[in-house]
Amino acid sequence: MSLSMYSASVPVFRQVLGSLSAILDKAESHADLKKIEPQALLQARLFPDMFPLLRQVQVAADFAKGTVARLGGVEVPRYEDVETDFAGLRERIGKTLAFIDSVPRDAIEAGAGREITVGTGANQRQFSSGQPYLLHYALPNFYFHATTAYDILRHNGLEIGKRDFIGSF
């Protein structure tokens, strides 16, 4: 199997979002066991002007969704940010995984030759092809939010390790 737009995106998102979902399970059980108010974790931040855990997870999932949609040349599905608890976040991840698995593999491969635009107005950014978009923009952003979600929980005492983040593949 050669390196391809598909292999560098969908299975990677599946791995890390799967890890994140399992980590959220652990966080919920931990909160339950220690009688911690779930919102104390879901709204925890590393600094006042950073996103809290809940938003970090939403944004990580959105990078997976947006990346696969743009590479595949299909419309980015719009998910409202309505989640308020761990179960909601796991559902959001599940919905995201179902979506990225629904985009045809050959459409994603064709993304290598697709011009891609993200953002609007002053934040608009254009990529001449899917490769720089995936490797230099989408994946760094995705990992940034996924790791920060992990770091927030670790900072709040959840007993997880890097193995939980890397997950299985």
Next chain:
Amino acid sequence: MSLSMYSASVPVFRQVLGSLSAILDKAESHADLKKIEPQALLQARLFPDMFPLLRQVQVAADFAKGTVARLGGVEVPRYEDVETDFAGLRERIGKTLAFIDSVPRDAIEAGAGREITVGTGANQRQFSSGQPYLLHYALPNFYFHATTAYDILRHNGLEIGKRDFIGSF
């Protein structure tokens, strides 16, 4: 330019390690300006049993070095962990960048077909080819430590944003 082992590794490491180096510059200036003891940042951790900033940077750089060496089929250079300050860390990153640029591109591409073994003893892990190694092990590990380095500085009040992490490419 098609997606390849080289394009998914060396330029990505260069982008993020370059960002990290610039962020360390900002951290050093910030410490200087605010009369913060540099070790207060370099030894900062998000939790007592996590690596401090200094070690996160060393490990991130080591993932870049080890990945490119293993993909390229050359010996992993051994760098002693002697850094104690910001200048040392930037030097470590510079040395790492010079090394990854020195491995011939075609040797890295050939890594797609190379069997790769990491770790020793109970922690040994084998990959049937360079692709799962790069996409599912090396890059997640690299981003994990690079993002956590950023998160530690952000948590300690350094005024940086995601833009500093994504950097230029």
